[in-house]
Structures are given as C-alpha cells and as structure tokens.
Amino acid sequence: MVNVIAPEPMRVHVTPEILDYVLAHSSVTDGVLLRLVETTKQRFGQQAGMQIAPEQGALISLLTRLTRAQNAVEVGTFTGYSSVCIARALQPGGRLLCLDISTEWTSLAAGAWAEAGISDRVELRIGPAIDALRELPRQESIDFSFVDADKVGYSAYYDELLPRTRPGGLLLFDNVLFAGKVLRDSDEPNPAALRAFNDRIAADDRVEVAMLPLADGFTIARKL
Numbered sequence: 001m002v003n004v005i006a007p008e009p010m011r012v013h014v015t016p017e018i019l020d021y022v023l024a025h026s027s028v029t030d031g032v033l034l035r036l037v038e039t040t041k042q043r044f045g046q047q048a049g050m051q052i053a054p055e056q057g058a059l060i061s062l063l064t065r066l067t068r069a070q071n072a073v074e075v076g077t078f079t080g081y082s083s084v085c086i087a088r089a090l091q092p093g094g095r096l097l098c099l100d101i102s103t104e105w106t107s108l109a110a111g112a113w114a115e116a117g118i119s120d121r122v123e124l125r126i127g128p129a130i131d132a133l134r135e136l137p138r139q140e141s142i143d144f145s146f147v148d149a150d151k152v153g154y155s156a157y158y159d160e161l162l163p164r165t166r167p168g169g170l171l172l173f174d175n176v177l178f179a180g181k182v183l184r185d186s187d188e189p190n191p192a193a194l195r196a197f198n199d200r201i202a203a204d205d206r207v208e209v210a211m212l213p214l215a216d217g218f219t220i221a222r223k224l
Helices: 016-024 031-050 054-066 081-089 103-116 129-135 151-164 178-183 189-202
Strands: 071-075 095-100 122-126 142-147 165-174 207-212 218-223
Touching: 016 054, 031 081, 031 103, 054 081, 054 142, 054 165, 054 218, 071 081, 071 129, 071 151, 081 095, 081 103, 081 142, 095 103, 095 129, 103 122, 129 151, 142 151, 151 165, 151 189, 178 189, 189 207, 189 218
Parallel strands: 071 095, 071 142, 095 122, 142 165
Antiparallel strands: 165 218, 207 218
C-alpha cells in the first residue's frame, strides 16, 4: 500500500498588490463610503483604524443579502461604514439597530446614512450595548448581527444575541485575531478575552463557525 501525502492547501500571501487586485474585483465601495473613509481619517486620525476594511464591507453586504435579513443588530457603529453596508442590503421594510457609546463618532454615521438614503432603516441607541441587548424581546427574531465593539464584552454580547437569533441567522465578529496577539500567552485584557471567546464559540454546538484570516480576523457563526 502506497502512502499518499496530501499536498498543503494553496494559500496566497496577501501583499499590497494582491489586496489592490482583490478590491478592484469586488463590490466594495462607492462615493458615500469613500467620502466616509476620508472624513473619518480627517476627523479622528489614528482612530480611523477602527473602521472595517472595504473587503469586509463587501462580505457583510453579501451575507446580509444572502440571509434575506430584515432584522439586524450592530454592536459598535463607530462612524458608520459597516452599518451602511448592512442597511443597504436589508430586505424591504428591514431595520438595523445600531448600538454605540459615542455621539461624536455616530454623528458622522448619521450623515452617511442620510447621504446613502437609509436613515429610515436605522435606529441608533447611545449607551452600554449590553443593557440595550438585554432589553430586546427574548424571541428568535434577529436575522443578522455584527459585533465590532469592546473585545472584553464579546462573550456577553454573544450570550444576549444568540438566543434572540433565528435558526439560520448569522452572527459576525470582527478583530478576532487582534493583530495575532491571540496566539500569545498574554494577560492583556483584549487578547485574553478574545482567546477565551474564540475557544468558546468554536466549541459551541448551537452554531457552525468559520473564522477567516480577513483583515484583523473575522468570525462568521450560523445558528443551527
């Protein structure tokens, strides 16, 4: 019997040139989003790094459409890039609940919603997201959620979102690799919390999970 060694799967090293090629061949940005990126950089400097990457936005929009989402929740809105991607892709009559703690950041988001013509689809609540989530009806009514907020809170947000998500609904989590720091045995609060969260969700038999090495790490969970 001949032992056959399976070849290693092909993985491309994502150089800046490869990323440019990817973006040029994806449905990623338009004038609204491009202006939002530039205004965020001008107003918030290094904090603009909290904005999702364009390729993430394209995937978020596609997944929102594929789930035919009508009821969506976003935890951590910042200046609005991801909320525009979600709200545009909702089914007719769909609604997006945005949760954030900053009126300064979300004032920019509100302008983008107006420019994109989606203000009527978006509800913004300012304050601790965990409190807002706990106030939601405990029904399996959420089709789609995206979490990109304080990393220490991910597990608590998951606890509130999953029971309220319909079977087949999606839960997305950003920054799950945290610049690779999740691989290190560190006591830093964010990487430690994300390591625990990543282990937990990967072992949860209530969901099927794919973690992607996209941007700073992107987990997609589908409720069974």
